[in-house]
Amino acid sequence: MRVDIVSIFPEYFAPLDLSLIGRARANGVLQLAVHDLRTWTHDVHRTVDDTPYGGGPGMVMRPEPWGGALDALAPAEAPPPRLLVPSPAGVPFTQAMAHELAAEPHLLFACGRYEGIDQRVLAHAATRMPVTEVSLGDYVLFGGEVAVLVVLEAVTRLLPGVLGNAGSLDEESHAHGLLEAPIYTKPPSWRGHDVPEVLRSGDHGKIARWRREEGLLRTAARRPDLLAALPADQLDKRDIAA
Numbered sequence: 001m002r003v004d005i006v007s008i009f010p011e012y013f014a015p016l017d018l019s020l021i022g023r024a025r026a027n028g029v030l031q032l033a034v035h036d037l038r039t040w041t042h043d044v045h046r047t048v049d050d051t052p053y054g055g056g057p058g059m060v061m062r063p064e065p066w067g068g069a070l071d072a073l074a075p076a077e078a079p080p081p082r083l084l085v086p087s088p089a090g091v092p093f094t095q096a097m098a099h100e101l102a103a104e105p106h107l108l109f110a111c112g113r114y115e116g117i118d119q120r121v122l123a124h125a126a127t128r129m130p131v132t133e134v135s136l137g138d139y140v141l142f143g144g145e146v147a148v149l150v151v152l153e154a155v156t157r158l159l160p161g162v163l164g165n166a167g168s169l170d171e172e173s174h175a176h177g178l179l180e181a182p183i184y185t186k187p188p189s190w191r192g193h194d195v196p197e198v199l200r201s202g203d204h205g206k207i208a209r210w211r212r213e214e215g216l217l218r219t220a221a222r223r224p225d226l227l228a229a230l231p232a233d234q235l236d237k238r239d240i241a242a
């Protein structure tokens with residue numbers, strides 16, 4: 001997978017050389033390039049923002065530098081990337097979207113700052129590539145960089161060969177639309193708290209049932225919205241009644 005990121009703070013992405021993403025880059029699973037939006041400015045002050053039409057607080061990112069960046073990184077003669085633009089007004093980012101993005105050959109992230117990017121940048125881009133405005137949640141950040149780090153981590157860990165034990169993808173929270181069960185390791189008793197006996201029983205069927213029930217109970221208590229969204233065939237009413 002190829003990933004291009006455009007930002008006025010390219011140094012924000014130094015952490016991407018660490019850990020699993022660093023390994024994905026080293027083993028060629030991920031080709032990542034970070035670009036400074038100011039590369040595509042042409043004035044002496046390398047201006048990227050201006051005052052908003054219609055008034056209002058703050059500044060808006062000018063369309064011209066973004067136009068130059070997208071022309072350079074999504075040239076007409078190449079297959080178009082998927083453009084992802086973090087925004088408080090975006091569609092919610094979910095594990096399902098992470099899986100969808102992990103199947104894309106080329107992702108292009110546009111990191112806004114100030115009050116956001118002139119909407120015409122997205123409108124023009126949409127004439128030649130898929131554009132998705134994505135939100136991390138109902139809270140407001142200073143810019144898109146943190147959101148890109150989150151989206152990129154969620155997507156990269158789904159790429160083949162990135163996670164050592166692929167099985168861990170199957171059982172984690174949100175893998176089946178539910179939250180995962182509590183997890184434990186040695187010692188069997190710690191400060192008066194014991195590991196649930198069932199997990200030390202060696203009975204894998206019993207353990208699998210316990211984990212599903214605990215996941216359902218957690219989901220019902222913390223994220224009833226996820227429970228409501230489960231397809232009917234995935235939830236036996238007895239599961240909750242138990």
Ligand SMILES: COc1ccc(Cn2ccc3ccc(-c4cc(N)[nH]n4)cc32)cc1
Pocket residue numbers: 086087088089111112113114115116117134135136137138139140141142143144145147
């Ligand atoms: C119109 O209201 C605002 C508009 C933008 C901003 C600051 N800002 C600038 C670019 C940018 C990109 C993403 C986000 C963001 C995404 C989520 N889930 N929260 N915040 C915030 C962003 C503040 C307020």
